[in-house]
Amino acid sequence: MNRFTAIPAALALSALPVVASAQEATSIDAQVNAAFAAVTGPFVSFIFAPLPGTNFPWIVLWLVVAASIFTVYFGFIQFRAFTHSISLVKGDYSDPNDAGEVSHFQALATALSGTVGLGNIAGVAVAGGSGGPGATFWMILAGLLGMASKFTECTLGVKYRNEYPDGTVSGGPMYYMSKGFAAAGRPGGKFMAVLFSIFCILGALGGGNMFQANQAHAQIANIVGDYPGWITGVLFAGVVFAVIVGGIKSIAKVTEKVVPFMGVLYVLTALIILLVNIDQIGWAFGQIFAGAFTGLGVAGGLVGALIQGFKRAAFSNEAGVGSAAIAHSAVRTKEPITEGFVSLLEPFIDTVVICTMTALVITISGQLLTDPETGLYILNEGGSIQTVDGNAGVALTSAAFATGFSWFPYILAIAVILFAFSTMISWSYYGLKAWTYLFGEGKVVELVFKVIFCIFVIIGAAASLGPVIDFSDAAIFAMAVVNISALYVLMPVVMKELKSYQARLASG
Amino acid sequence: MTSKIIVGLDGYEPDNRALAYARRLAELIGSCELVLVYVIEWSPFSFQTAEENAERHKRREEEIALAKSRVIEPAVSALSGDGLSVRGIVRHGDVAELLESIGVEEGAEQIIVARTSDKSLSSRIFGSSTANLVMHSRLPVTVVG
Numbered sequence: 001m002n003r004f005t006a007i008p009a010a011l012a013l014s015a016l017p018v019v020a021s022a023q024e025a026t027s028i029d030a031q032v033n034a035a036f037a038a039v040t041g042p043f044v045s046f047i048f049a050p051l052p053g054t055n056f057p058w059i060v061l062w063l064v065v066a067a068s069i070f071t072v073y074f075g076f077i078q079f080r081a082f083t084h085s086i087s088l089v090k091g092d093y094s095d096p097n098d099a100g101e102v103s104h105f106q107a108l109a110t111a112l113s114g115t116v117g118l119g120n121i122a123g124v125a126v127a128g129g130s131g132g133p134g135a136t137f138w139m140i141l142a143g144l145l146g147m148a149s150k151f152t153e154c155t156l157g158v159k160y161r162n163e164y165p166d167g168t169v170s171g172g173p174m175y176y177m178s179k180g181f182a183a184a185g186r187p188g189g190k191f192m193a194v195l196f197s198i199f200c201i202l203g204a205l206g207g208g209n210m211f212q213a214n215q216a217h218a219q220i221a222n223i224v225g226d227y228p229g230w231i232t233g234v235l236f237a238g239v240v241f242a243v244i245v246g247g248i249k250s251i252a253k254v255t256e257k258v259v260p261f262m263g264v265l266y267v268l269t270a271l272i273i274l275l276v277n278i279d280q281i282g283w284a285f286g287q288i289f290a291g292a293f294t295g296l297g298v299a300g301g302l303v304g305a306l307i308q309g310f311k312r313a314a315f316s317n318e319a320g321v322g323s324a325a326i327a328h329s330a331v332r333t334k335e336p337i338t339e340g341f342v343s344l345l346e347p348f349i350d351t352v353v354i355c356t357m358t359a360l361v362i363t364i365s366g367q368l369l370t371d372p373e374t375g376l377y378i379l380n381e382g383g384s385i386q387t388v389d390g391n392a393g394v395a396l397t398s399a400a401f402a403t404g405f406s407w408f409p410y411i412l413a414i415a416v417i418l419f420a421f422s423t424m425i426s427w428s429y430y431g432l433k434a435w436t437y438l439f440g441e442g443k444v445v446e447l448v449f450k451v452i453f454c455i456f457v458i459i460g461a462a463a464s465l466g467p468v469i470d471f472s473d474a475a476i477f478a479m480a481v482v483n484i485s486a487l488y489v490l491m492p493v494v495m496k497e498l499k500s501y502q503a504r505l506a507s508g
Numbered sequence: 509m510t511s512k513i514i515v516g517l518d519g520y521e522p523d524n525r526a527l528a529y530a531r532r533l534a535e536l537i538g539s540c541e542l543v544l545v546y547v548i549e550w551s552p553f554s555f556q557t558a559e560e561n562a563e564r565h566k567r568r569e570e571e572i573a574l575a576k577s578r579v580i581e582p583a584v585s586a587l588s589g590d591g592l593s594v595r596g597i598v599r600h601g602d603v604a605e606l607l608e609s610i611g612v613e614e615g616a617e618q619i620i621v622a623r624t625s626d627k628s629l630s631s632r633i634f635g636s637s638t639a640n641l642v643m644h645s646r647l648p649v650t651v652v653g
Contacts, residue, residue, distance in 0.1 A: 110557065
């Protein structure tokens, strides 16, 4: 064992005797939680500030308007290019001489492993728990519109990436902001790149790290019984530390192979539950449509369902956030636009397919309690829908799947841990790219970020869900504020690429 | 007219038997070019981390350079010393598929490979590259035991 792996292992072992002192440990959790909520409060309040005179957060409108503008500007590209995107992923247009380079499929799979995960399992449950089944409708719509945002940012990610003499590549919004703005003769590109990088680091620490650790702990505690979150945090941080600092690639490699398998298993299980309850699917869609336009009694009614749907879709598929542009930029292609086509499949798979399945299972399972007389959902004191055992987040999804297969919570627990871990590894890379953009390449510089990343794993597992979700959402949406601003400026570049590619494709 | 023979190599000891047989055949034919092919097993549908993707182009170049220096170049120089016309190719992909497609592209008479030394579980379940080549090739295949 090298010295890097010895440290977290020792930390983990030293943590075990402390389990006995649960009360003391819980108070550590409470302290972490209170301190965290106090520090992040103002940032969260700004990002989620409502539009004047309404309770509609401006950030949600920002995402919806952007996705709609890209959809219209590119002539509903997500529908027109859907089959072409699948052909690209299958390799129908790949140059055989590029074999051994990163394929379209691999770039998509890597980006998906960063997005498919807790957003699809816990995020949908959070949306359903607060916004009711109606939130699913808005989530699907946001997923469909978000495909155009993803198309725009990933095309730019490849077009303006840095290719270094040693053959490695770095890409992402910070590069298209600085290089793309300079090429277009626009000022402010570098400033935006710096701002984006700061938010990307916060996003990596929030949604890409703390939310994952938090929900992984919730899932484990759901199975083995309640215990202090920081213990899970220390164990998780130890493994993450071993991979990103210790360079134990085998753990990441195993995860990368198991995660797609777990994803398929999750979807298949959901499908089986839906098939067994096929007679209720019509009713479930009815609830989704009725809830979308009336709210069916949820807090905030229609607007409440809409806000929850759009928020969770953006958090799940990250369209417009800019993270995917970092992951997709490694592909080997002479046509940046082809990666844009491929990337638009990501919100479709993530949100339109997987999130919808989760939402349908939760709705059909009857975990969300309704008033038999009015048919409206019963709300608890916090304004969320009451559930059978008071479950929220990943525990709600787990309970819903358990109505079909009693053993599924165990599989889900493993899936959640692996998804959380895989997302953390992906986001540690996104955060690192932003960090090195700000502070330059170098082993010490990288180590500092990686250690901070691991510390936040512990904080994330110890804090309670509310402040963690708020901060995670706020950090990721802050990325979207800067990224989408840049996309508005650079979208004519993407249009030029699109027209040129379509003309050449038509002429064979 | 010069005949061409494809020789598939995998960098292990049985390669020597395949090369010896190819040399004997080339000498018997007279006007014959040997095309030595080393395929680096690679699937565009495998899963990788973002970091691996970022470094992929660099790794690919390193893999090709290593295959050339360790497998192809020693074999090419050994056979060229005997006055034979020899060249080498390194590609990434599926071994059986590529050996066959390169053979067709080159208009080769046949493909020569050594009997597989692969005893892995996956090769027992899905068949070895050699077995797949024999089953699917449009060209004659000689497996040297």
